[in-house]
Amino acid sequence: RKEVEQDPGPFNVPEGATVAFNCTYSNSASQSFFWYRQDCRKEPKLLMSVYSSGNEDGRFTAQLNRASQYISLLIRDSKLSDSATYLCVVIRGGYSTLTFGKGTMLLVSP
Amino acid sequence: DAGVIQSPRHEVTEMGQEVTLRCKPISGHNSLFWYRQTMMRGLELLIYFNNNVPIDDSGMPEDRFSAKMPNASFSTLKIQPSEPRDSAVYFCASRAGTGGYEQYFGPGTRLTVT
Numbered sequence: 001r002k003e004v005e006q007d008p009g010p011f012n013v014p015e016g017a018t019v020a021f022n023c024t025y026s027n028s029a030s031q032s033f034f035w036y037r038q039d040c041r042k043e044p045k046l047l048m049s050v051y052s053s054g055n056e057d058g059r060f061t062a063q064l065n066r067a068s069q070y071i072s073l074l075i076r077d078s079k080l081s082d083s084a085t086y087l088c089v090v091i092r093g094g095y096s097t098l099t100f101g102k103g104t105m106l107l108v109s110p
Numbered sequence: 111d112a113g114v115i116q117s118p119r120h121e122v123t124e125m126g127q128e129v130t131l132r133c134k135p136i137s138g139h140n141s142l143f144w145y146r147q148t149m150m151r152g153l154e155l156l157i158y159f160n161n162n163v164p165i166d167d168s169g170m171p172e173d174r175f176s177a178k179m180p181n182a183s184f185s186t187l188k189i190q191p192s193e194p195r196d197s198a199v200y201f202c203a204s205r206a207g208t209g210g211y212e213q214y215f216g217p218g219t220r221l222t223v224t
């Protein structure tokens with residue numbers, strides 16, 4: 001089983017829609033979680049951290065389910081500019097290196 | 111402030127040639143990472159430096175790959191000899207401290223080996 005798994009998509013949604021992605025991780029010792037965003041032919045950039053209690057940043061909500069070992073990202077009121085690949089990132093306890101999922105592609109259409 | 115700087119941005123070379131990728135981290139950052147990204151394998155960590163010292167090189171594919179960080183403001187990733195399967199986008203990233211987790215990526219070097 002891969003350490004971090006994501007549905008590659010693409011998720012095709014119209015503007016204004018709500019869309020959610022999940023990411024599963026295999027190592028129960030994983031302690032820190034993040035979502036990065038990568039635009040086409042660009043570098044990844046941090047979107048948001050994922051906290052145990054869940055956290056929200058504008059239209060974006062991230063949640064962690066340790067029992068089932070997955071994290072989620074919810075995007076409300078999708079914009080055309082949200083079109084990108086969303087990378088799930090996990091840090092294992094005791095290490096400071098990041099393990100990236102392959103990403104989920106989101107395409108928002110007019 | 112300048113972000114992470116990588117050069118060249120694009121490199122096309124023939125199989126068997128030596129390739130050197132360069133990275134200048136953000137000033138003041140003491141951790142530096144080299145990644146490789148392909149469609150098949152996604153983003154893979156190759157090597158991680160902390161205070162110019164290699165900490166984890168378990169991701170380096172084989173002996174053809176080597177990385178150095180002679181000082182806090184410069185790192186190289188060398189492939190010798192290059193092979194077509196090395197074609198990928200190579201990213202360098204830097205981070206401040208060891209407690210913070212946000213990594214800042216450079217624009218990447220798109221390498222094509224023919």
